[in-house]
Amino acid sequence: MDKLPKVAYFCMEYGLDSKFKIYSGGLGILAGDILKAAKDLNVPMVGIGIKWKQGYVDQYITEDGRTLDTYRAYDYDFLEDTGITVDVEIKESTYTLKVWKVDKFNNVPLYLLDADVDGNENRLITSQLYGWFSEERVAQEIILGVGGVRALRKLGIDVDVYHFNDNHPVFAGIELIREKMENGLTFNEALAATREEIVFTTHTPVPAGNEVHSHRLLEYMGAYLNLDYWHMKRLGGDPFSMTVAALRMSRISNGVAQLHKETANKMWEGVEGSSKIIGITNGVHNGTWQDERIVKAYKEGKSLLEVHNEIKKELIAFVEKRTGVKLDAEKLLIGFARRAAPYKRSNLIFTDEKLIGPYLESGKIQIIFAGKAHPNDYTGKGIISDIVKMAKKYPNSVVFLENYDMEIGAMLTRGCDIWLNNPRRPQEASGTSGMKAAMNGVLNCSILDGWWPEACIHGVNGWQFGDGLGVDDFDTLEELDKHDAKALYKVLLEEVLPTYYENKSKWEEMMRKSIETTQEKFSAARMVKEYYDLMYTK
Template sequence: MSNRSKLPRVAYFCMEYGLHEDFKIYSGGLGILAGDILKAAYDRDYPMIGVGILWSQGYTNQFIGENGRPYDCYPDNSYGFLEDTGVAVKVRIRGRQVTCKVWKCTQFRNAPLYLLDTNLPENEDRLITGQLYGWFSEERIAQEMVLGIGGVRALQALGIAVDVYHFNDSHPVLAGTELIRSKMDEEGLDFEAAWRQTRERIIFTTHTPVVAGNEIHEHELLQYMGAYNGLTFGQMLKLGGEPFSMTAAGLRLARKANAVAELHALTAREMWQEVTGAAAIIAVTNGVHNGTWQDPRIAAAFEQQGDLWAPHQAAKRELLAEIRKRNGVDLDENTLTIGFARRAAPYKRSDLIFKRPELIVPLLKYGKLQLIFSGKAHPNDAVGKGIVANLYEMSRLYPESVVFLQNYDMQIGRLLTRGCDVWLNNPRRPMEASGTSGMKAAMNGVLNFSVLDGWWPEGCRHGINGWQIGDGSAASDQEAADAESLYRVLLEEILPTYNTDQSRWTEMMRASIAMSHWQFSAARLVQDYYSLLYQDII
């Protein structure tokens, strides 16, 4: 792979990109993954570009109100570092032509990222690219038309030749229908031939391992929005079924598809086994960008076989200083500190550690344990906001040992995955597709303490580089079984090791970094993409 000129040029489509906390065009893990991939492609000089949307109001800034409930606010953002390409394309949405201006971003040592923007004076629908994942079905479809249809047209207008179109999740699926339509119109192919030729150049990554979490749309709404884009009801039915499943369409449009961890591949194959004509789903486990997420002091100490404890404690003090600044709480740098930062969703079970107060409360009250939480809920998700409110209430009940950091973003994520001692993850197995925050923690020597879900079954060596919760088997009362395992390991293994055996703890830190710094890196991920998904397309 040393001769990059012989590699296929890949256009990587994603609804969001997490490149930096100040560039607010991401919401969470999906976007962070996409940003890390573009950075790894830049580092290793792979011929890849990104296609996305310039969200003028971002996802949401989410804070806790006086009533203890989260509220959202949407600032208007502007970015002076973006390059004006001078290119604009049009997409017909709801019967009106919408102009999409194309910006270019290379500010963050990333492969070129092209971003479409409808926030223009001439557009009646200028706020289509206002809020990431904002509003409801109509606006979501409009946003996906801009990303997919507009994205393909933008690349053509920019004169960028593309060998492979990689759809990260189902949001860009309409790029596939645009490619089919153009072959039918420009080359005179019938639908089946155009579909067959198009799918030779498409790769699809599936994420959410819950059927209900995968997007569907009624055909009547797609027709009204103009999302058929010249195709017929019968043709769209062949791609996505009825109602139109974005994930099923992605699988039928792709030559190859991948899940984001080995366990997730098993789950995804079972989930989508009834989708006829679907691409085979292989496992390509996610990875994170070392340069963004690994503390340079930790990286240097690991490479030089030096002391890991001193740089870890320095990172921990920086985290605690930020907590003092934001929350006015003084935590103890010598007390075991567990971090938990996630999107607020019920299956992630953020409050599992509180399930048995008679066990956990004494640890919190008598200074044996500190817990730091952070996370956001979707603005329209009342259940998710209830989870955030519950975590905040716990911080009010135990103000000297439990902290909730508001408005979770990349900065908070970086501080937590460098400065905590332990990274907690306890989803309902097998509902965590990957869980990349644990990879970031691992390469900083922050020891994972997790259910065997997502990436962790591939990396975990219990008691060597972290700890597992449960053994991966099902139980009649899974909640109780997982809680019981969590408490047993915490009380019998984690706390005694931290408090009495620092040399073993640092050995585990070193083993964690050794396990993760290449195997779960974005550099390894992009290499795998080229060797397993892209390489034989040209």
């Protein structure tokens, strides 16, 4: 193990524990799971991130069904003060950043940068994760990237590989180039040497998830770091694409599922000087997300349904405590929990209310929804409002759990019977919540997008609907949505419901097969091993 390269893993957010509010969703949960798996495997890795004082938005539902965004400050007594500070320049002001360390969640050391220090022009800059607008975002990314590299230097951590998880850490690459140019290398030489040190994971295939900034803004914010316009244009184009720059500064990149690899290569095929994009499918940390009781029953060949029903009742009690709604443990329970983004189509199941309504009215189908919209995403907030209206219309069978977090995610991916996922293919990069559900024996019913094409054995370990058709197969999104809704109803009503209500032995067989086919193949341990084999080791 001593011969393995030392990796510094850079990410804007980390989901290590529900009470540690420095994450917003899937990207952070993935990063947290990677740090935990690295610890389990005893590989040389450290994490670099930001200490978010207020974290991501707390989002609640008002009496009239609208979303209410709030923030509050958090203090964490488990953070270790390293005694180290580093300075970065933002808008011609020097910011001093404190460096904190945390390793109490069975993770490799994670170092967090904090601008809440006396003398800084804006102490709030590391308060809100993904808060505010472009100026603040660039400032935060300078803190993560530039501050992260300088913190590693001051901590005396010798790094072989810098892993950028998504495009937010790009300014770490600019800092590495700057260092080399100060030591006498030309820009081309510095770029070539830096490329040997960086690997990059690209995530969302949706354009909005790939940041673009004007050069005027970057120069004004101090993100040029002594490079000039022509250097920066060579890296990220004009306007400056963070993803394009990351692709050009890395020696190798990866998509987060095999289908996403194809999508990403197609999406970025016009980028001259891009690194090769391979596929390393995401995984989840079994110790965090897999219920020990299900694991024990599975290993001992005991009844999975019996254990699952016990966990399901715990979820139902949790929901009743949160909402006052008492669901029926005997009836089918569907879970749907993800960010409220339009392409994820949270409300697709309500497309034909005349068809689905009677099942909701009778309680034969029950659904728990959870998810947050970005504070500035009014379309996403509208989707949540629509779901809340349906919850009021069908109060005994449709529930929305507000302020989605890791605790809610764990409860749902263990206690539901079905995990529903219906993005517009191929816009879901991976979809790790489905992996968590699958390894708990919660059966996936999903579009063949993200990770599911690699796992699905239809009618054996879950179900697919839509037959792999996506946005390129229809003239309009409306046609695709209509097709997928019809396909969902067919599978749900003709296959899922009859199996659940009339063939419990088959259901239990499918649960066992779901665990068997996913718990190792889609584990974070497998993912980290692949990173070392395919990305970190030359």
